[in-house]
Amino acid sequence: MAYAIEAEGLVKTYPDDVRALDGLSVTVGPGEILGLLGPNGAGKSTTVKILTTLVRPDAGTATVAGHDVLRRPDRVRRAIGVVPQRSGADPDASGRDNLVLQGRLYGLGGTAARRRAAELLERFGLAEAASRPVRTYSGGTQRRLDVALGLVHRPEVLFLDEPTTGLDPEARASMWAEIARLAGDDALAILLTTHYLDEADRLARRVAIVDRGRVVAEGTPDALKGELRGDAVHVECAEAPAEPLAREALGRVPGVRDIVVDGPRLSVRADDGAAALPGVLAALDQAGILAAAATVARPSLDDVYLRYAGRRFAQANQADAGPLPAGPPPAGPSAESSARAATGGGAR
Numbered sequence: 001m002a003y004a005i006e007a008e009g010l011v012k013t014y015p016d017d018v019r020a021l022d023g024l025s026v027t028v029g030p031g032e033i034l035g036l037l038g039p040n041g042a043g044k045s046t047t048v049k050i051l052t053t054l055v056r057p058d059a060g061t062a063t064v065a066g067h068d069v070l071r072r073p074d075r076v077r078r079a080i081g082v083v084p085q086r087s088g089a090d091p092d093a094s095g096r097d098n099l100v101l102q103g104r105l106y107g108l109g110g111t112a113a114r115r116r117a118a119e120l121l122e123r124f125g126l127a128e129a130a131s132r133p134v135r136t137y138s139g140g141t142q143r144r145l146d147v148a149l150g151l152v153h154r155p156e157v158l159f160l161d162e163p164t165t166g167l168d169p170e171a172r173a174s175m176w177a178e179i180a181r182l183a184g185d186d187a188l189a190i191l192l193t194t195h196y197l198d199e200a201d202r203l204a205r206r207v208a209i210v211d212r213g214r215v216v217a218e219g220t221p222d223a224l225k226g227e228l229r230g231d232a233v234h235v236e237c238a239e240a241p242a243e244p245l246a247r248e249a250l251g252r253v254p255g256v257r258d259i260v261v262d263g264p265r266l267s268v269r270a271d272d273g274a275a276a277l278p279g280v281l282a283a284l285d286q287a288g289i290l291a292a293a294a295t296v297a298r299p300s301l302d303d304v305y306l307r308y309a310g311r312r313f314a315q316a317n318q319a320d321a322g323p324l325p326a327g328p329p330p331a332g333p334s335a336e337s338s339a340r341a342a343t344g345g346g347a348r
């Protein structure tokens with residue numbers, strides 16, 4: 001299969017030894033949405049910048065729409081649409097004028113640019129707002145215009161960098177529907193970065209979980225979740241226990257595996273979470289560890305992240321994952337072999 005995006009072993013170190021990418025590899029096929037999911041600082045934007053020719057990698061290779069990003073950046077740029085985190089629209093110009101200008105920048109004649117602008121205004125439900133200055137737009141309307149701007153020149157590959165950050169639930173849902181249509185009807189290859197687990201779960205056919213500059217797991221959301229046999233049992237302790245003590249106590253509970261101790265939050269897996277819960281609480285009690293709350297849940301992408309990155313997604317986000325100069329491998333099983341299993345061998 002010819003990939004629309006193929007990146008292999010990307011490495012990028014910024015000044016002061018900030019290792020933003022540490023051997024990241026991804027592929028995206030035509031008509032496919034790949035969700036690049038990771039907490040703040042994981043390396044998602046740097047990946048997008050390399051693939052859109054804005055930043056040079058220190059090592060690794062990448063082709064986009066069949067063109068090498070280092071050797072043919074001009075061709076790559078013509079083949080891609082980019083919707084950056086921060087809107088590039090002129091706030092004082094109208095939505096229509098922004099679209100027409102974008103068309104002219106891509107070499108369309110005046111009539112063709114106006115025709116394309118009208119098409120996109122219609123398609124993205126912007127016809128009513130078309131003549132108003134962009135600064136009067138709501139967040140959702142502005143974001144729809146940003147996507148329309150990325151599509152003016154009919155790209156083959158679309159990069160969406162956190163497309164729904166800051167949008168209200170209704171605007172997010174409508175953006176999700178539009179993105180799904182772009183991959184479905186228009187067969188665009190879409191690389192979407194997000195730090196919303198639910199967004200990746202809903203929208204992406206495949207998800208690559210990025211942590212500290214590398215892909216730690218990749219597959220369909222269902223395959224990734226399906227790999228986690230059984231239920232997740234989460235216990236929130238009144239205060240953070242000593243890790244060896246908590247591990248030892250939980251390790252004695254029959255049928256319990258994949259123990260993660262993350263401050264006051266303890267997590268294990270069990271085939272039948274509800275049946276295991278009393279034993280888990282009793283073991284903690286015996287060890288003098290006071291549980292404040294406990295939940296049993298079917299696997300979520302958060303559990304997938306926890307398994308491969310060794311910490312909870314929200315915590316990594318808050319902590320600003322930050323760079324690791326030469327960090328240790330994540331906790332858990334061999335990320336690469338499991339990731340391959342999740343995708344039937346297709347993971348990179």
Ligand SMILES: Nc1ncnc2c1ncn2[C@@H]1O[C@H](COP(=O)(O)OP(=O)(O)OP(=O)(O)O)[C@@H](O)[C@H]1O
Pocket residue numbers: 014015018019020038039040041042043044045046047195322323
């Ligand atoms: N121009 C730069 N100079 C120095 N360090 C940088 C630069 N750009 C990014 N970094 C650092 O590289 C790491 C990865 O950043 P990147 O923006 O790629 O992550 P991200 O996953 O996109 O995060 P976010 O969701 O916050 O955008 C972070 O530690 C960031 O601080």
